[in-house]
Amino acid sequence: VYKSGTGAWLILGNQLKAKVDFSAFEGNNNGNLCTGLQLNVADRGGFKGSNNVSISANYAVVTGPGLPSAGALLYQTGNTGPGNSFNLAATGAVYAGTGTTPASVSCSYNNVFTMTDGQIASIGSLPAVYTVSFYNVTANVTTTLATYTQQILAAPLMSSQLTTSIFPTNIKSSPSILTAAATGGTVNISWTAPVAKFVYASSINVFVSNSIGGGGNLGVDLAPGQTQQLVTVPTTANAQGSGATVEYVDSSFRTIWASPKSPL
Numbered sequence: 001v002y003k004s005g006t007g008a009w010l011i012l013g014n015q016l017k018a019k020v021d022f023s024a025f026e027g028n029n030n031g032n033l034c035t036g037l038q039l040n041v042a043d044r045g046g047f048k049g050s051n052n053v054s055i056s057a058n059y060a061v062v063t064g065p066g067l068p069s070a071g072a073l074l075y076q077t078g079n080t081g082p083g084n085s086f087n088l089a090a091t092g093a094v095y096a097g098t099g100t101t102p103a104s105v106s107c108s109y110n111n112v113f114t115m116t117d118g119q120i121a122s123i124g125s126l127p128a129v130y131t132v133s134f135y136n137v138t139a140n141v142t143t144t145l146a147t148y149t150q151q152i153l154a155a156p157l158m159s160s161q162l163t164t165s166i167f168p169t170n171i172k173s174s175p176s177i178l179t180a181a182a183t184g185g186t187v188n189i190s191w192t193a194p195v196a197k198f199v200y201a202s203s204i205n206v207f208v209s210n211s212i213g214g215g216g217n218l219g220v221d222l223a224p225g226q227t228q229q230l231v232t233v234p235t236t237a238n239a240q241g242s243g244a245t246v247e248y249v250d251s252s253f254r255t256i257w258a259s260p261k262s263p264l
Contacts, residue, residue: 017046018057018134019085020148024156024254027108028167030261034107035156036115037066038255041074041132042085047145057134057145059095060086064130065123066155068092072113075100085111095137108257117158127151154252165195167258168246173206177233177242177264181208181215184235189244190228191258198251200224206231209241 018041025038043057056076063071074086075095087110093101105112130152134145157166170192180187189204201222209215216234231244243262249255 016148017044017146018042018060018148019044020132020150022062022130022150022152024152024154024252025108025112026157026162026166026254026256027112028164028258029107030259032107033162033164034105034112034114035120035159035162037113037152037156038109039072039074039088039111039113039132040085041111041134043076043134047134047136055136055143055145058097058137059100060132060134062130062132065128066115066119067113067130073100074111085109087111088113095135097137108259115156120156120158123155126155127153128155154250154254156254166199166248166250166256167194168192168201168248169194169258171244171246171258171260171264173244173264177206177208177244178239180233181236181239181242184233186230186232188228188230189246191246193225193227194248194256196250199248199256200250201226202247202249202255204229204231204247205245206233207241207243208234208236208239210236210238211240215239215241 021040023038025036027034039062041060045054047055047057049055059075061071061073068091073089075089077087077098088103090101090103130150133147136143136145168191172190173187175187177187201224203219203221205217205219207217215236218231220229241263243259243264245259247257
């Protein structure tokens, strides 16, 4: 934000036409732990052609320390709307639209590149710099839309450091999310703070779904010391799936994410 010579206040922003947000990531999905990088990229509708008509970003490639030499491929899926994160493709996969082979990420989000100790060690000096290029594919012609750089301030934890002590535990809902979903009721999500020091509550996300694609999710930011939060569940008829995730951040800005067994 700055003031122009005419006295008008202007918002400069980060000058990016797409969402780019990378961080070291530690995940715990019902006891399944992983470490790596969360590569959060999305098309926000900012790309325009010469006639000012919107152009979609179909996929992106991220290169940098610890990633494959060809980079990590992330792509729009058939269920991805504007502003939602691209999914990570399997290592070595080529872009094939909605037929792109997805990566298998059992410990968390579909945009987390899980890493071995060797890959983490190869990151080297910090902050580590990564490059992401966005591409459009129209009539089998691929066009580069933009290229940006992004830094991460800390490397992911090595396997010896990845223990349950860094994660929130005992995540519960009272009443259950499934019970509240029928009427859009309020639930209290509570959890036990991590044993490790210098980790701080960041956000929670509550989600619910049914067999016909209904439902929704709701994210809420948290104060650093919180261990419970009231949330109004999205009204969902015949809800079948539900859950909640709790996210922390450590003093080096690593994302620390945990989810219990569903439904909750």
